[in-house]
Amino acid sequence: MTLLEVRDLRVTYPGGAAAVRGVDLTLPAGRKLGIAGESGCGKSTLALALLRLLPAGTEVSGRVLLDGEDVLTMRWGRVRAVRWAGASIVFQGAMHSLNPVHRVGDQIAEPVLLHRRASRARARALAGELLERVGLSAARATAYPHQLSGGQRQRVMIAMALACAPRLIVADEPTTALDVMVQAQILRLIEESVTGHDLGLIMISHDLSVLARTCDRLAVMYAGRVVEEGPAGAVHERALHPYAAALSAAFPRVGDPASRFAPRGLPGDPPDPAALPAGCAFHPRCPVAREECATDDIALREAAGSRRAACVLVPGTAGGRPVPGTAGGRPVPGAGRGDRPPDGPPADPSGRTA
């Protein structure tokens, strides 16, 4: 059964930044979707749009169907109910999301009081149960946020997100501010919190390897678009889109020592969403761009293996060709960066093709 269906979602901020440009995503109930991409590619904007949390004056169009109900057109009263009981969000940096002057137990109990119409005593008891569910003692309910470590605060945020038994959790960079050991614990906790409870998860991160470990499917965003989407392992290990391949290569793969020596980073920055280049938005940075990429804007389309990609060079897509300069999903060192003949095929010093 489909839990979330996003259709042609577009978000433009006041001032003209087209932060999300026609995103289509589907999340079946109980499944985990990771959304990856560099800073500024529109991940957080997408998350905020799902729950109608964008600033006033922002233009939003498309459809966000949660259990078949369109979040974008529902009345505000209904939106408020949906924000806790339908879908709740865990942000990065719990210190900024928690109220410093209230005890954490009261902060967990508040949505329960408001949205589950529980008595104060029942809400307090539930807050204790939720703290235990996220690996803290119920006695921590009396603590203030500053009395907890970063990892403990993020556990409190997860307890709050679970408080009204939502159908969907949206986690936006939930482990970014945490050290590596705590990151692993929080990821495990998020996974356990959704698995077996039939909850859907949308997890946002710039780190594709983190998402690949946690999620069933991955969507890679660039300049407000999904440029590749498919099974998590396949996208991480054998990305089809040159941007997804570069992003994947930027993070070493667990159990693959060779990936530590893969080329890191991609020269340049994502484009300004208020002044996007013509054609494929990635073409100015693309190591394998062709002449037509400067003019043709390729939509996301089906590729082999239950995948979708938005690149003229991707095999399996209509008119697509293999992506020279990538091997096993990683860009081949030396490919691109202007070192190809202007009219010929992209340079591929290794002689390999994907």
Ligand SMILES: Nc1ncnc2c1ncn2[C@@H]1O[C@H](COP(=O)(O)OP(=O)(O)OP(=O)(O)O)[C@@H](O)[C@H]1O
């Ligand atoms: N309130 C706003 N007004 C105008 N532009 C904005 C606003 N919020 C975000 N943007 C712009 O929209 C684009 C997408 O930002 P967004 O935060 O969604 O990206 P992101 O991929 O989540 O990045 P990060 O990982 O840094 O949060 C960026 O260019 C950003 O500058």
